[in-house]
Amino acid sequence: MTIRVEPMVSVGQATAFLVPRGYTLAVCLEVAEATLGGLAMGVGMTTYSHKVGLYQETIVAYEMVLADGMLVRVTRDNEYSDLYYTLPWSHGTLGFLVALELQIIKIKPHVKLEYIPVKGQKQYCDMIRDLSGALDKHRATPDYLEATVFSKEEAVIMVGKFVDVPYNEQYKVFQDIVLPMTHLEDQIDKCAELLDVYPILVYPCRLYDHGPHRGQLRPPRKDQKVPGTNYGMFNDLGVYGVPKLVREKKRFDAVHVMRELERFTADMGGYPFLYADTFMTRKEFEEMFDLTAYEQVRHKYNAERAFPHLYDKIKPEIDVVKVGKQYMDPL
Known part of the structure; x- marks a missing residue:
């Protein structure tokens, strides 16, 4: 060694x-x-x-x-x-x-970091002493330990522990979804119902109605627009992590959950980012995204013979339903 x-x-x-x-x-x-x-x-x-x-x-x-x-x-x-x-x-x-x-x-392949905010000088000093083993030589200590003191009374203690990859990738969620901010509460409720992963990322973004100059996103609906403008205020909903059921080593059907999330997104008039797996059928995909101008441009510039269709490009390369069933029960 x-x-x-x-x-x-x-x-x-x-x-x-x-x-x-x-x-x-x-x-x-x-x-x-x-x-x-x-x-x-x-x-x-x-x-x-x-x-x-x-x-x-x-x-x-x-x-x-x-x-x-x-x-x-x-x-x-x-x-x-x-x-x-x-x-x-x-x-x-x-x-x-x-x-x-x-x-x-x-070492193991990963270090799991935990950030612990602590208020009160005595509280964070005592915690650092305890976690380091300064008070008891027999105390099990983390592999890595440090603290950042932001003021006399506020600190964040960082605890690192060596870990193996905790779950099959089949069980991690990486999703960004564009949804109308008018239904922000519903978005958070749906994530809690299906995934129970926190923290959730939310940041606002305008989606414009460009009239006849369309891309793949449909114009915001009338009820989604900010009064007196040509845009709707949407938001990114970012969900990254391991669902609660997986953390608790309970049965988790990833395909069912993501299909439910896709249906919710469609009902809300939103769009998933296409870097993540898409479980939608071709028909569902074309109902969610406006591909009218896209198809015209593909034909006009002879892209049809040279490049794959958007749906074919982003659909999973493997049978996600089959794989999902194979890994449905965590070890």
Whole structure:
């Protein structure tokens, strides 16, 4: 569980080598350009240091050229132990570093981050002490820990834990939908009913009525328009994450849920962003989007023979219904 590096190897180079193999430096600074040798002669500290200490504690051995030209291996328990403990913070004043042997740790593919807002100085100070293990050496501590203090009485504590991919991609939702803001409450209610994923992203956007100059979006309906204007105020509804049923390891039918969401979107006079899977039939797609001008332009510019139709381009490349049934019951 060590790695040997020579001078000028940077943090970024080391992690690029280690992470694909399932490892990282025990103390891994966020500054990719920092050299591992420079940190050894100076100091390093990261959000994993509550477990292992300063960077110097993860150094197994230094290989040094001393003032008399002798090459020595310096460890905490050989004849150069006095040098071992004084090299950190020495900034190259005790010898010339030619190699380092550093501790590494096994990692998982992902780090799950939790952000905990805390009000009150005593509350956030106590929480940091508790989570770090400062109050009890037997306390199970997170893999990464840090805090940002925004004012004397307000802080956010960040807790990171190594995790495997928690769910099959079949179970994650990535959806952006354009919907009329007149029905914002209904949008949030429908997301709660079908997915129960939070937080939900909402931001307003004008959808204009350009008269005869149409694209694929239909003009806003009269009841959707802002009075006295040629536009309707719509909004993006962004839903990203793992549905509640999946988090609770209960049965989740992704195809049924997304079909319900598509029906809701159509009823509201909205449109899903087409980067995500579309479960609509060709007929349903053409009822939702206005393809009149699109078809005319495809024909006029000879695109029909050269490029796929919009629907064929964005429809799933796999049988999503079949796959959905295969993964319907979480492991």
